Amino acid sequence: MPRFAACLASLWPGLSLTEAAGRAADAGFDAVEVTDPYSAPIPELAEELRLRGLAVSAIACPPPNYTGGQRGFAAVPGLEVRFKGDLRRALRYVKALGAQNLILMAGEAEGEAARQTLLANLAHAREQPTGTRLLIRPVSPRRHPGAMLGDLGLAEEVVRQVGPEKLGLVFDAWHIHEMTGDVAGTWARLHPLVGHVQVAGYPGGHEPAGGEIDYPAFFAQMDESGYKGWVTGNYRPGGTVEAGLGWRAARGG
Template sequence: MPRFAANISFLFSELDLPERIDAAAEAGFEAVEILFPYDTPVPALRRRLEATGLPLALINAPPPNYTGGTPGFAALPGGEERFRHDFARVLRYAGALGPRHIHIMAGAAEGPEARAAFLRNLAWAAAEAPAQSLTIEPINPVDMPGYFLADFDLAAEIITEVGAPNLGLQFDAYHAHRITGDVLGTWERHRALVRHVQIADHPGRHEPGSGEIDFPAFFARLDADGYEGFVSAEYHPAGSTAEGLGWLGKLAAR
């Protein structure tokens, strides 16, 4: 059975962020991920991670764009200086909190200049933090219109072209379903590049088992393929988080 992490930017939202770590531990999750921890004091998060013993699976980079733009800007032509400045802040947080992965968000952009900028920024980041695992994630264009990285084949091309041993693929089953309609087939094509997995069902981006995706088959494939990373629950609870955790209980009962 996969090892499940709670994305506490989505789950347990009725609690303060540090308290969500305790809630995740009590619910039986084996790790947490936080999309953007940058507004929460590091000591508060670190205390709860240490007290629960839960590792931090992932954070996003760069810090969010508070002017209302699409999250991320690593693929924006001409934004290299800004990217490097903000990535330094990300690494300070990573040094204090120890995330297993840092997801570098491409942002809204298009065309060959955006691709070149993304390649330059990824290559620089991989060299700047050679001991840190970095990921990129295809995000479907319905949920995030204009996002540069909306194709798994493009993501694989970019990872291969950068050629850094610490850069890999973040595989979100929800986005795979919306982009390709074939979660298992997309996994099979790209599983060798995958560092981190996230899950939510479709439609609604709710709990696994609430929609169209065959999660028992997906989890069985992860086990059969020897995937050893975390599988993070990154979904919008249909009700309260606790009420919707039946899927996790069923898996644990196995």
């Protein structure tokens, strides 16, 4: 079976990061995705993760904006200085928390200028002593109109141009399903480029069980393909988190 991590912001949104990390450990997770670690003092969060024996599967740069504002700046012409400042801050957290992946949020932009801005910013990020793998995350344009990485083909092209040894994809199965209707086929084509996986039930965004995505089959496919990265439960629990964790034991036939 894949290695499962818990997205703290999604599973325990009402708790502090340190409290949520404790709940994740108690629920049997070995790693956590801390999308927005910037709301907690680094020493406090790092110590809680150490005491709980939790790895950090990924953090985001900058934190995704869930209040209707920009969801990143890596592809936005004119905001290169802001991107570099966000990156410096994120790298301090990467080092302190031992984050294994850093998700660079592209934001809303389009056209050749945006593409060149994204490539230039990724080249800058690639040159930094990160100690982590850099990732970009394709998202459904239905949910995020104007998103630079609402084009899956463009995301693949960017990773191949920058170099898969330096840059990878976040394979958010919920978004991939909405974009392509074919999680299995898209995984078969893209899995060598994938550095991190996120899962949620479609269409409701709850536990990755039932719904339109056959997660037991997908988990089996990941195993068969040799994927060794983390699979983060990034969903809104339908009830208590603990009552809905049966999906972690689901196996394809």
